Amino acid sequence: MAVEKFSGSRLPPRQAQPAEQDMAAKKLAEAEKAAQVRGVASIEAMRDAIRQAARALPAFTAVPRVGRLDAADFRARAAAGMPFLVTGIVKHWPLAHLTAQDLREQFGHLPVRARVGDYVNTAFAPDRAMQDMLLRDYLDLAPPDAASDLPPYVGNLSLRELNRLCHWPAWFDKMGPPRFWIGPARTVTPMHCDYDDNIFAQLWGKKRIFLAPPHHDVFLYTREANPLLFGSPVDPEAPDVEAFPLARQAALVEIIVEPGDMLYVPAGWYHQVRALSFSLSSNRWARGQPLALGG
Numbered sequence: 474m475a476v477e478k479f480s481g482s483r484l485p486p487r488q489a490q491p492a493e494q495d496m497a498a499k500k501l502a503e504a505e506k507a508a509q510v511r512g513v514a515s516i517e518a519m520r521d522a523i524r525q526a527a528r529a530l531p532a533f534t535a536v537p538r539v540g541r542l543d544a545a546d547f548r549a550r551a552a553a554g555m556p557f558l559v560t561g562i563v564k565h566w567p568l569a570h571l572t573a574q575d576l577r578e579q580f581g582h583l584p585v586r587a588r589v590g591d592y593v594n595t596a597f598a599p600d601r602a603m604q605d606m607l608l609r610d611y612l613d614l615a616p617p618d619a620a621s622d623l624p625p626y627v628g629n630l631s632l633r634e635l636n637r638l639c640h641w642p643a644w645f646d647k648m649g650p651p652r653f654w655i656g657p658a659r660t661v662t663p664m665h666c667d668y669d670d671n672i673f674a675q676l677w678g679k680k681r682i683f684l685a686p687p688h689h690d691v692f693l694y695t696r697e698a699n700p701l702l703f704g705s706p707v708d709p710e711a712p713d714v715e716a717f718p719l720a721r722q723a724a725l726v727e728i729i730v731e732p733g734d735m736l737y738v739p740a741g742w743y744h745q746v747r748a749l750s751f752s753l754s755s756n757r758w759a760r761g762q763p764l765a766l767g768g
Contacts, residue, residue: 512763547642585605587601589602654746673735681730
């Protein structure tokens with residue numbers, strides 16, 4: 474169905490891109506502020522420390538699954554610097570018990586911004602295509618006819634009205650606000666890393682996630698999007714080894730995240746996320762020194 478652009482959105486307007494000199498100054502200011510928030514000397518030094526610490530890790534061959542953890546147990550395990558999955562922790566959240574129809578009826582009036590078009594190859598560009606609409610209109614969208622087309626994706630969006638339906642564990646001293654990810658099968662967030670510790674909650678559906686350690690960035694042809702976010706053109710599901718021959722050396726591990734699971738992704742770990750069915754996920758990033766560095 475055709476969806477009219479929603480003009481009454483509370484979402485902030487997309488900003489015109491500043492001149493190159495202004496962008497450099499803005500980037501420097503953002504990096505300095507981010508370092509202050511995280512209690513580190515500089516974001517660049519933190520990134521280097523994460524990569525250096527990862528070189529001492531054992532071979533990465535599988536993501537362990539563990540039961541419920543208290544804060545002390547979580548921190549002790551996270552200090553080792555490896556991803557792990559906590560099973561069943563999300564299944565009792567009120568949001569996990571809603572259906573897509575419930576979401577439409579109770580929260581369909583909320584404005585959302587959907588990624589449209591080829592949002593994989595433009596994932597880290599400042600001017601990628603987006604469309605504003607209401608959540609009910611997004612949920613009513615028919616899937617694309619061609620299997621090769623990417624379905625529109627509501628990703629990395631603040632939906633504060635849903636926050637009260639989520640019961641996040643108190644594993645970190647300080648965290649950013651929840652972000653929500655809604656979309657059908659085949660929606661994808663391409664390979665990237667965030668230089669903050671991340672906990673990712675799967676509420677509905679299944680997702681396939683590939684992970685690679687921080688120091689394997691040399692095999693992933695990475696590019697900086699901002700001081701805390703680096704992207705990679707390598708697709709671990711179908712790597713183009715002619716274009717990216719070093720990708721053969723990246724230690725890529727796959728895990729299927731199911732409803733009720735929560736995945737811990739340490740700062741600096743590369744990951745790609747693909748929905749295998751209609752999916753609702755949420756995540757939060759810590760706002761402190763990464764636990765693998767003694768944060």
